[in-house]
Structures are given as structure tokens and as C-alpha cells.
Amino acid sequence: MIRYRRSALRAKPLVMLAFAALLAGAVGCQGPFPQSTFDPTTSFGRDLAGLFGLIFWWGVGVFVVVEVGVVYVLIRFRARPDGEQPVPIHGHTALEIAWTLAPAMIIVFIAVPTIQTIWRDAGPAADNPLEVQAIGHQWWWEFRYPEYGIVTANDLHLPQGRAVTVQLTSADVIHSFWVPRLGGKRDMLPGRNNRLSFTPDSVGEFLGQCAEFCGLSHANMRFRAIVHTADDFAAWVAAQNSPHASEDSLSTLEQQGLAAFRAVRTPASNSCIACHAIQNVSFGVLGPNLNHVAGRSTLAAGVLNNTAEDLAAWLRDPAAIKPGSLMPTIGLSQQEITALVAYLRSLR
Ligand code: HEC
Ligand SMILES: [Cu+2]
Numbered sequence: 001m002i003r004y005r006r007s008a009l010r011a012k013p014l015v016m017l018a019f020a021a022l023l024a025g026a027v028g029c030q031g032p033f034p035q036s037t038f039d040p041t042t043s044f045g046r047d048l049a050g051l052f053g054l055i056f057w058w059g060v061g062v063f064v065v066v067e068v069g070v071v072y073v074l075i076r077f078r079a080r081p082d083g084e085q086p087v088p089i090h091g092h093t094a095l096e097i098a099w100t101l102a103p104a105m106i107i108v109f110i111a112v113p114t115i116q117t118i119w120r121d122a123g124p125a126a127d128n129p130l131e132v133q134a135i136g137h138q139w140w141w142e143f144r145y146p147e148y149g150i151v152t153a154n155d156l157h158l159p160q161g162r163a164v165t166v167q168l169t170s171a172d173v174i175h176s177f178w179v180p181r182l183g184g185k186r187d188m189l190p191g192r193n194n195r196l197s198f199t200p201d202s203v204g205e206f207l208g209q210c211a212e213f214c215g216l217s218h219a220n221m222r223f224r225a226i227v228h229t230a231d232d233f234a235a236w237v238a239a240q241n242s243p244h245a246s247e248d249s250l251s252t253l254e255q256q257g258l259a260a261f262r263a264v265r266t267p268a269s270n271s272c273i274a275c276h277a278i279q280n281v282s283f284g285v286l287g288p289n290l291n292h293v294a295g296r297s298t299l300a301a302g303v304l305n306n307t308a309e310d311l312a313a314w315l316r317d318p319a320a321i322k323p324g325s326l327m328p329t330i331g332l333s334q335q336e337i338t339a340l341v342a343y344l345r346s347l348r
Contacts, residue, residue, distance in 0.1 A: 159200075250343070
């Protein structure tokens with residue numbers, strides 16, 4: 001009696017815990033799902049989701065057949081009081097052939113659509129694709145548009161309805177390019193070119209993420225694919241290709257910022273110009289190209305908002321915001337930070 005009551009007491013919190021976990025899980029099932037592969041916006045993404053669905057339903061079919069078989073055998077051949085022994089089926093040729101063939105058939109049913117999909121989607125994009133070179137860096141994304149002479153970072157701008165070929169490579173370690181709603185995930189390997197081809201069909205912003213552990217700030221290596229209408233994309237290209245405001249037209253504070261940007265520091269590797277490129281100012285390539293940086297949707301690969309306060313915090317101590325950041329803490333004065341923020345925010 002006492003034992004029974006003890007275990008009942010122990011079971012109660014367990015049941016409640018299980019219930020709470022179930023509730024938490026169910027609440028977590030509510031959208032929105034900004035990085036769901038089940039809501040594709042390219043033909044490539046739809047092909048992959050379709051293939052997944054097909055194989056999932058094959059799996060459901062196999063599950064049902066196997067479970068029905070198990071339940072049938074459990075009931076049909078259960079121990080009976082009269083002790084009747086079932087007849088063994090060892091060496092039953094027809095059965096042996098059947099259960100060898102059935103899995104082989106299932107593999108064929110999975111393999112044929114899979115290979116068809118690979119054939120359809122792994123090739124180069126159709127006529128006149130937009131080529132974008134995506135280069136993974138610890139821990140940010142460089143995007144180059146050879147057709148337009150544009151180099152930018154962390155925002156992948158794309159036109160709706162035009163095929164895109166993204167050439168994938170890395171400047172350092174292995175990264176992986178993944179925008180779940182555009183479809184597919186593909187590694188970026190140093191010294192090698194991989195390719196993803198797709199045609200975006202919906203305007204919008206789609207979140208991307210490095211999907212291969214690449215060091216301390218791997219989880220802080222995010223980006224956005226921003227799909228525009230053809231006209232808006234042309235406007236974006238024109239804005240990227242327009243020159244920055246001339247030096248003479250900068251305010252005094254902005255000019256001080258430009259001077260701080262150009263300053264050669266000690267050690268020299270702490271100079272902004274050693275790592276960053278700005279049109280007509282510098283050619284560094286270790287960090288993101290800063291042309292039109294004020295127009296980006298985020299700073300530091302999705303970690304910061306592109307605001308004056310966040311930019312100032314970044315310049316003060318990058319590693320405090322992004323562990324392991326390859327931009328050093330330079331020890332800028334408050335005056336230099338204010339001026340640099342004003343200058344960088346003039347690069348619209
Ligand atoms: C040793 C190289 C190096 C130096 C020197 C350097 N940076 Fe950086 N910078 C980087 C790297 C690398 C990143 C990318 C960090 C990341 O997102 O992980 C970066 C990011 C930035 C960004 C964010 C850009 C974006 O689009 O996200 C700004 C702005 C910036 N640096 C400004 C400066 C300024 C101003 C200076 C000089 C005071 C400077 N940097 C000095 C390497 C450097
Ligand atoms: Cu990475």
C-alpha cells in the first residue's frame with residue numbers, strides 16, 4: 001500500500017513535466033517559419049520539397065505495411081492455452097524472394113525521382129543567367145556581380161524571374177551556402193567552385209545561414225537574399241554603380257571620418273585601408289567592401305542593425321559583438337568613432 005502511494009507521488013510530476021514539454025512543443029509549432037524548406041520560392045526549392053514529400057509518403061506506406069504485419073503476427077501467433085505451435089517458414093523460397101525484391105523495388109522508387117531531380121537541377125542555369133560569385137569568409141559573405149562590376153557583402157540582391165547561377169567558393173575554411181526558401185544547401189570549399197542554379201519567383205527577403213561549422217562565429221554568419229522585381233533590381237544596380245558623394249561635398253565631420261579611415265595606424269594592419277575597399281579611397285580585400293555600406297540591411301553578417309549606434313559599437317570593439325571577429329579592436333578615440341560613423345553613413 002505504502003509502495004503504491006510513493007510511486008504515484010513520483011509519477012505525478014513526471015506526467016506534468018511530459019505534459020508541459022508537449023505543450024511547449026506544440027506552441028513551438030506555430031509560425032512564422034522564415035527558414036522553412038517547406039515553403040519554397042524557386043523551381044529548385046519546389047523540386048526538392050516535392051522529392052522530400054514523395055519519399056516521405058513512401059516511408060509512410062512502408063511503415064503502415066510493416067506495422068500491420070507486426071500486429072497481425074502478434075495476434076495470430078500469440079501463445080495459446082492449447083499450446084498449438086506455428087509452423088516455421090525456414091527455407092520458404094517464395095517469401096525469401098519477396099522480401100528481397102520488395103526493398104529493392106522501394107530503392108528503385110526512391111532512386112528514379114531523386115536522380116531525375118539531380119539531373120534537372122544540378123546543371124547550369126538556362127539562357128542568360130545572372131552570375132553571382134558568393135565567397136565565404138570567416139564570418140561573412142562576399143557577393144560579386146561580374147556582369148555589373150559590383151562587390152558587396154551579406155545582402156544577396158536578386159531579380160525575380162531571371163535564372164541565377166551562384167558560383168560558390170571560400171576564402172579560408174569550408175562554409176556552406178543555405179537559403180532554405182530558395183532551395184538547396186551547398187558547400188563552399190577553398191580552391192574549388194561549386195554551383196547552385198535557380199530562378200526566384202517571389203519578391204521578398206529570405207534568410208540565409210552558414211550551414212557548415214566554420215569556427216568561433218559560425219552561428220553569427222548570416223545573410224539575406226533580397227529578391228526584387230526586375231525594375232527594382234535595375235534601380236539597385238544603378239545605385240550601387242553610382243559614385244559616392246565627392247570629397248568636397250562631405251561635411252567637416254564626414255571629412256574627418258574619411259581622414260580617420262585613410263590614417264595609417266600602428267601596427268599598419270590596424271589601418272582600415274589595409275582591409276577594406278571603398279571606391280577611390282582604398283583597395284583592401286580582407287574585410288567586406290564598404291561601397292554603399294550605409295544601404296545594407298545589417299552589419300557584420302546579420303549580427304547588428306545598420307544604425308549609427310550599432311556601427312559605433314562595432315568600431316569600438318568588434319570582438320565584443322562577434323566572438324573571434326577578424327576585424328581587430330583598434331582602440332579608436334570617441335572623436336574618431338563619431339567621425340567614422342558619420343563618414344560611413346554617408347556611403348549610401
Ligand atoms: C585586419 C583587417 C581589418 C581592419 C584593420 C579593419 N577591418 Fe573592418 N572588418 C574586417 C572584417 C574581417 C570584417 C567582417 C567582420 C564580420 O562580419 O565577421 C569587417 C567589418 C567591418 C564593417 C561592417 C561591414 C558590413 O557590411 O558588415 C565595417 C563598417 C568596418 N569593418 C569598418 C572598419 C573601419 C572603419 C576600420 C578602421 C577603423 C576597419 N574596419 C578596420 C576587417 C578589418
Ligand atoms: Cu561559415
